Amino acid sequence: MKVIADLCLIPLGVGVSVSSYIAACERVLGEAGLEHHLHPYGTNIEGEWDEVFAAIRRCHEVVHEMGAPRIHTTLKFGTRTDRTQSMADKVRSVEEKQGK
Numbered sequence: 001m002k003v004i005a006d007l008c009l010i011p012l013g014v015g016v017s018v019s020s021y022i023a024a025c026e027r028v029l030g031e032a033g034l035e036h037h038l039h040p041y042g043t044n045i046e047g048e049w050d051e052v053f054a055a056i057r058r059c060h061e062v063v064h065e066m067g068a069p070r071i072h073t074t075l076k077f078g079t080r081t082d083r084t085q086s087m088a089d090k091v092r093s094v095e096e097k098q099g100k
Contacts (some may be wrong), residue, residue, distance in 0.1 A: 001049045004087055005077035008042035009059055011068035021066060025059035032058070037087065042074075046087050049079070 010020045011053040026043065034047040036041040045052050060071055 001079055002053050003049045003077050003079050005045045005052055006042055007045060008074045010072045012070035012072055014068050022064045024062050027064055028058045029055055044087055047077050
C-alpha cells in the first residue's frame with residue numbers, strides 16, 4: 001500500500017541546533033530510495049508503507065546513535081485505495097485550482 005507521510009523528528013537533549021541530526025535522517029530517506037521533500041518543519045515522504053515506516057525507524061536509530069538521548073516525533077500520514085496519487089499530484093491539483 002502506498003502512503004504519503006509528513007515526519008517531524010525532534011532530537012532532545014542535544015542543544016539548540018538540530019540540523020546535523022535532520023541531515024542524517026534525510027540521508028537515511030535518500031538511501032532508502034524514497035521520494036522525500038524537506039520543508040522548514042519536517043519532511044514529506046512517499047512510498048510503500050513498509051519501506052516508509054522502516055526508514056522512519058532507521059531515522060530514529062541513526063539519531064540515537066549520534067547521541068540524542070530522546071526523540072520526539074510527530075507523524076501525519078494518509079493512504080487511499082481509490083487511485084494512485086503522489087505528493088506532486090496533490091500540489092498540482094491545488095495549484096490548478098488557483099489558476100497557476
